[in-house]
Amino acid sequence: MLMTEKLDKVDLQILRTLQENARLTTKELAAQVSLSSTPVFERLKRLEREGYIKKYIAVLDADKLNQGFVVFCNVKLRRMNKDIAMEFTRIIQNIPEVTECYNISGSYDYLLKIHAPNMKYYQEFIINVLGTIDSLGSLESMFVMDEVKHDYGLHI
Amino acid sequence: MLMTEKLDKVDLQILRTLQENARLTTKELAAQVSLSSTPVFERLKRLEREGYIKKYIAVLDADKLNQGFVVFCNVKLRRMNKDIAMEFTRIIQNIPEVTECYNISGSYDYLLKIHAPNMKYYQEFIINVLGTIDSLGSLESMFVMDEVKHDYGLHI
């Protein structure tokens, strides 16, 4: 990774604003930072090119789309070694219900975030999908009762 | 919440596509679903209006923005009752390092996701910020060593 120049206040303001609303026009962004469209357009392209902006996404309503049953799942592997870990992470990539997976420190090896339509679906998912992964040792489900806070965006 | 009509295949395809790239033009979206711009534009407005699309965001690179030290933190309250829970969640809303907070089932009451620049910052954050919350009982940090998977988008 090449070292890139430091971001100035305007760059940071652009990033902050886009974290909140990625569909603003260049013109609207420009108004926010008190510049004309041209420099904002160029800065934006630079920020994309240099990887500060990874992608633009639409955040959907999980409840309305029948994916509102959310579970964090702690996973311990059968044994933590390279082959078993690689097998596990490879399989996880192809399970769409698992939307996030982190290798973490502590009593467990991985933390998964799982989206399902409901408890029944989740129970069957555990039995028929996660439970069949050979590299998996043990598993602990933490059901999300309430999403208290979800900032899409960093504190920059 | 009013009951809205069911989504058809085209609506779902639009949502799926926007989860991947929220900056596609109406025209590009239209090409994907083999329609002209007009109906796609109208469907999009409807999906926004009815709340299927909550917002559009730019996903930034946390490492490049000095927020790449990520920790999941299990929190147990001093006592789990309404007042204490409300106080805790109110405070959490105003801590920018805490990007996510879930009320969960299990041995702990809350699961937090925290972004920090580095371990030293995090340690001071625990002592000076989280540790000073009166409603907090105990705390367990799980450090993210690797983000194995992060799908921005639901399986729809």
Place this chain on the structure above:
DNA sequence: TGTGAAAAGCATTAGGC
């Protein structure tokens, strides 16, 4: 619902400070 055409507005480039 859909199409296609037209008006209004934006993104993008060029030329200059």
Place this chain on the structure above:
DNA sequence: GCCTAATGCTTTTCACA
């Protein structure tokens, strides 16, 4: 770096199938 001005697209509206 920035600006303004010009261009070619896109979005958005409208008339109509």
